[in-house]
Amino acid sequence: MKNSNLHICDAIIHPGELANLALPLPEQYSCSPLYMPIKVLHGKTKGPCLVIFSILKGDELNGLEIANRVVSALDPKDISGTVIAVPVLNVYGLTHYPNRLPSGHNLANCFPGDEKGSFGERIAYAFTQEVLKKADCCIELQTGDKNHNILPQIYCNFDNQQARRLARVFTTPVITKVENKNNRLRQTTEDLHIPLLVYQAGEAMRFDEGAITTGIEGTMNIMRALGILAGGVNTDVRPIASRDEEWIVAHTGGVLHTEVNLGQNVKKGDILGTITDPFGGTDFSEPVKAHQEGIIVGINTSPFIYEGLELFKIATFLDTSKAENVIEEWQQQQPDTQAT
Amino acid sequence: MQKNIQFTPVGFLVWIICAIYFLYELFLRTVIGTFQHPIMYDLHLSTVKFSLLSSTTYLLIYAAMQIPVGIIVDNFGLKKSVLFGVSVCALSSFGFSLANDYTSAIFFRMLTGFGSSFGFICLLVAVYDWMPHRYIGLFLGLSQFIGVMGPMIAAGPLTEITEVGGISWREVFVWLSIFGGILVLLVLLFVRNNPEKSGAYIILHRAQPMSARVFNNFMRWQPWLIGIFSATVYFAIEYLSENEGKSFLILKGFSTQFSSYMITLSWFAFALSSPLLGFISDHILRRRLVMLWSAIGYLIGLTLIAFAATKITIIAAFMLLGFGASAQSLAFANMAEQFKPQYLPLALALNNALVTVTIAINAPILGLVVEHLGYDASFVAIIGIALVALAIITFGIKETFCKSQADFTYLRQQTKPVAAH
Structure with a gap:
């Protein structure tokens, strides 16, 4: 079925269009405006909407790279539905590292946001209203904290059947359950009935090619599972759930x-x-x-x-030796890469 | 950053003066075709020599100057560039009116080409600097509309006025020089630059090496394809108007007056279609689609001109030709969408350079074809050029959806955040 126009703020994105949008963010005390980059691939045929976002804290560089490379690899003509990528959700955090927001708060806990609220709540409100509410599925791209190198894994709410099903096709060896009650962004996606996958790999402020490659493959596989991309789902990696x-x-x-x-x-x-x-x-x-x-x-x-x-x-894990085998098998499939 | 420009009376005045300069430039470009026979007689020219004087000389310097003009406008701003261009046009027109031999005519024609080379780029810069970007296609079209009044007046009406009044081509060029002088005064009084602003601040741009400005921007396929499309979809109307269009129709048995008015009619259709297609394109947020319709109309129009024999069909054909050629103004909008705003003069210069180079090179070649092989062969070549345009728009040019392809589209939130409690 033919796709219809997509509206984000005052922009109209047509079926078959790749649009680079810049969402104005709350003003600062200098005359330098901040914009949230939003890349939209709107397929010609109707389908689900996948939202990918990264840099929620300001230092998760692997996620930025994954989001950008995924968009570069796609052509709106080849997709059914829509992919909305936000490589940098917290532009203030990225440009003012290590500060996350002017208030010092965590942006994740500013969700779902408030039009008349604090700096962070206004960002969260704009993102929720203009982007998140359009999603049928959402992927958050994370890294570990600074100096914390993390094995690629997917976090999701195990109570959400669709999130759990999708987490199994992300091609990471480990899936871990997350609690949403301490994270208002995750709670917001639950309230909006949007399955959320949180991909975490590598460490903050570093590019890790292995983590980036796995993230790209995983995101592409999710798109296949959702029907956004044609082709069979890669089931080479059979992840194991961590207790x-x-x-x-x-x-x-x-x-x-x-x-x-x-x-x-x-x-x-x-x-x-x-x-x-x-x-x-x-x-x-x-x-x-x-x-x-x-x-x-x-x-x-x-x-x-x-x-x-x-x-x-x-x-x-319930069965640690099985987990070890899964991870070993996954590691053998990975190309030799090095963090930069 | 894309500017959010509002419509202002000052902006309108700047734009209209630049549009009149463009009209003046196009009049100077095509007026020589109206006086083909008297000039050929007075200066003892062959068809090829006249073609070199009317099109090639003028357009080669015009085309060669396009990229430099882009850089000049970039560096010196709109006002100084327009002022310089109009002054050169006024002086060269006076010089041309005094030409007694081929060499001096060529020299002043070159000088006119040099002065004219600033016209269209300055007009486009005025549109982008002063007019609301949401209606950019419409304003580009309106600019073409005003501009093509030049060739329209230079064709049918001028033929009639000069025949009735017994006015020579030399007198016409003196009047053109006076008109240029008046335009210089208007530019001095009213034209001004509109720098990019953010609140009370003027946004400055740091100087970049020439190589970065020129070469880095042109290392992509899309601008070249758009430029070639623009050139091929516009070539025939310009060529037929300046060179053989009138003679071809007379040869087909139509009267001199009817033939002249067909050239006027094609420019009239071009003038009307440019803002209309611009408006449609802005409204439906599509460039490529509208350009494709135009290219098809252009091809049909040319084919009909070549083969039709009745007046009605010829009228329809010339209207289709004008309609099709008006895709050129959309091509300018499309070209502008391929570049960051600071490279806009260069982008527009590239497009205009390709248009004029195509005309400058092909006009004498087609003149030779007409002399040696006849009109049918030349029309086969013209239709071939139109086919190139159709192929490029069908297979090569990507839809921009009226959004910049080199920059972000800056959103406006529907409800502006209000002050905290």
């Missing part, structure tokens, strides 16, 4: 010597790394041990550690 994930924190400060890799299976009591005296003046050395069996899905890449800092993230 829980937990960070191990440092109990002492010093220099961390990591002894494990992402995706590695560890047993309870295994040594994951050692913290030593940064000045080398003593023989001080404290091992960091796994407190439970599982797979390493997050590693702190900074050698300088202070007490209470998150060091290793361990995901637990």
Whole structure:
């Protein structure tokens, strides 16, 4: 069936059009205006609307790259439905890093937004009204925090059947359940009955080619699953659901010597790394041990550690050896890439 | 950034003066065709020599100047550029009126081409600087409408006026020089630049190396395809008006007056269709589609001119020719959408350069074809050029949906956020 025109603010996007839009954001005290970039691929034939967005905090660069490369790889003529990509949702956060918003708040918790509210709430309102409400499915592209390298994985609400079904085709080895109650953006998508997938991979302020490639493939596969793109869904990766994930924190400060890799299976009591005296003046050395069996899905890449800092993230599974096999198989399928 | 320009009386005045300059420029370009035989007689010219004087000399300098004019307008602004261009046109017209041999005629014709080369670019810049962008297709069309009054007046009405009044071509060029002088005064008094603004601030642009400005912008296919389309869809109306259109119809058995008026009619159709198609294009937010209709009409019109024998069919054919050629004004809008606003003069210059180069090169070639092979062969070539236009618009040019392809479309939220509680 022929697609109809799409309206975003005062712009009309026609079937078969690729539009680069700039949504004006709340004003600052300087005369430099901020705009949220919105890239719209509006297919000639009717179909679902997928919204992809990234840079919610201001430092998730992998997501920016994934969104841009996905748009570059697509032609509106080849899609059924619509793809709306917002490579940078929080432009203020990106340009004022490490500040996230003028108020210091997290943009995710400004949703669903308020037309008359704070700086962040006004951004959230514009995004919700003009973009999010048009979505049939939504992908948030995330990375770990600064110096936190994360194994590519999908987070979704397991209670949402469609989100769970789609999460299985994202081609990441691990799917993890998320709670929405502490994140107002995720809650907003639930309220709007939009299945949300959160792809997390790599670390903040870095490009990780492997994480980017997996994100692109996963997004394309979601499009195939939704019928936006023609072709069969890639089912080479059969992800395994994680029961829980937990960070191990440092109990002492010093220099961390990591002894494990992402995706590695560890047993309870295994040594994951050692913290030593940064000045080398003593023989001080404290091992960091796994407190439970599982797979390493997050590693702190900074050698300088202070007490209470998150060091290793361990995901637990019902069947850890099966999880290990899935991750090993997935790793073998990945091309050799390096973070930049 | 795309400017959000409102319609103002000052802007209108600037635009209308630039449009009159364009009218003047087009009049100067085509008026020589009206006096083909007296000029050929007075200066002892052959058909080919006349073709070189009327089209090639003028258009080669005109075409060669397009990119430099884009850079000049970019650097010196609208007012100085228009002032310089009009002054050169006025002086060269006076010089041409005194020409007694082929060499001096060629020199002043070249000078006219040089002065005229500023006309269209300045008009387009005036449209983009002063007119609301939402109606850009309409204003480009209206600009063409005013502009083509030049060739229209230069054809049928001028023939009649000069025949009745016994006015020579030399006197006409003196009057054209006086008209240019009046235009210089209007430019001095009313034309001004409209810098890009944000609130109370004027947005400045940092200087960029010439290579970045010129070459980086032209390393893409779309601008070239649009430029070639623009040239091929406009070529026939210009060629027939300046060269063999009238003679061809006379040869077919039509009267001199009827033949002259057919040229006027084609420009009249062109003048009406330009704003109309611009308005339709702005309204339905499509460029390519409207250009495709025009290209089809253009091809049909040319085919009918070549083969039809009745007056009614010829009238319809020339109207279709004008309608089809008006796709050129949409091509300018389409071209502008391929570039960032700061490169606009260059973009428009590229388009106009391709148009004039095509005419300058093909006009003498077709003159030779007419001399050696006859009119039928030349019409086969003209129809071939129209087919190129149709092929390019069908297969090469992408739809822009009236949005910039080089920049973001800046949205306006339907409800403006209000102050906090």
